[in-house]
Amino acid sequence: MFVSVLFVLLVGVGVAYYEIPKLMQQEQKRELIVFACFLLIGLALALALSLNLPIPNPTAAIEFIFDPLVRLLYPG
């Protein structure tokens, strides 16, 4: 568990190190903000996965939303 957390953090730092200097150089503030948001979402999800925390599952949400329709339409 510890190793995977460390690995996730290393990947995050690596991605930030690769992209941020380029964006700073070109003074793209908007890009920087959006990039940071996506990176933080990704890292939060990856950390939650490696710490075995519950993650909201989109498949469950889709199955919940479409369940009445499937019951209505699915022939089998």
Added chain:
Amino acid sequence: MGIEQGKISNRQALLLICNSILASMILISPALLTQEAGQDAWISILIAGVLGVLMGILVISLGLRFPQKNLVEYSIELLGPWLGKAVCIIFALFFLYLTAYLIDSFSALLITETKPETPIVVLNTFLIILVAYGVYLGLEVFSRVNEIIFPIFIVVFLFIFCLAVPEMDFEQLKPIFTHPPSHILWGSLILFSFYAEGAFILMLIPSLRESSGVRKIAGTVSVILTVVMLIDVVGLIALFGSQETARMAFPSFELAKTVHLGGFLERIESLVVGIWVGSVSLKIMAFYYVSVLTFAEVFNLKDYRPLVLPYAIILVVLSIIGWENTTHINIFLSRYYPLLAVTVLAGLTLLLYLVFVGRKSGNKGGKVK
């Protein structure tokens, strides 16, 4: 004009759409189809072909109203900044989700057939690294790679089918029309959900070199895909019978396993896996690219590339947590996914087209600007 994407020719676009629909359809859908419609699956394919042409005509007639603009720009123009962006974010999230399930079914194939010991995280991560690299290089690059890979994919597929013909028994296709129409129609809905994925071209129409020639693409794509799927499913039913096909996870792959030629051409399925990995990673690249590009356009960025790597991390997590096992993927794909794809892709395209038609007739009356 949005983000500079590079230009692709109409032939590249045609092959890209064909590959993007076919890569997963050829491997996953035969089992789902025969579960629903048994030996009548070929009727579902014909119905789905007609639906696919209609979807193609809808997508292309929407895209050609704004040949210089992409989806984000004209949905903002049609629906206003907030609603337009919300619609585009749904589109982008759908393709993110689609990419995650494709990655999952990719590693499901590798784990069940060739590498049972490898953890799923490793396979997913390596595929995503490959795909992210392709997306980083841009549309032109993976369209050109696709121009090479897709013909090889089709040739290998036909070659293997020709080798398997001696063992087929076409009596297994009888009796015809034993399944109730509702099952056959649901089968065509499953297949249509794959055709509907072709709507990703909405984002790419401004980067076509001559967008006027795109009209022919809808018909051509649908004919190619329908013919390939007919060969595939009819061959599979003739070889294994419909019940056996329905039980398999990847029937087209099992077909390659049955090929033995004169004692020296054996284990040809490795070739299939190799080609399929290339083909499906190009499919994933196309959808990944469209999804990232849509997000970049929605947030008014100058370039989509900064988003590629963070996206990859999200994808790894999503592809692991999304589905528990292959049975779950199968149930999801045969029941929930068709409705999701039809609602999001066909519904979204139809909504934009209707708003466009409404605006145009309003303008003629001189009331609404």
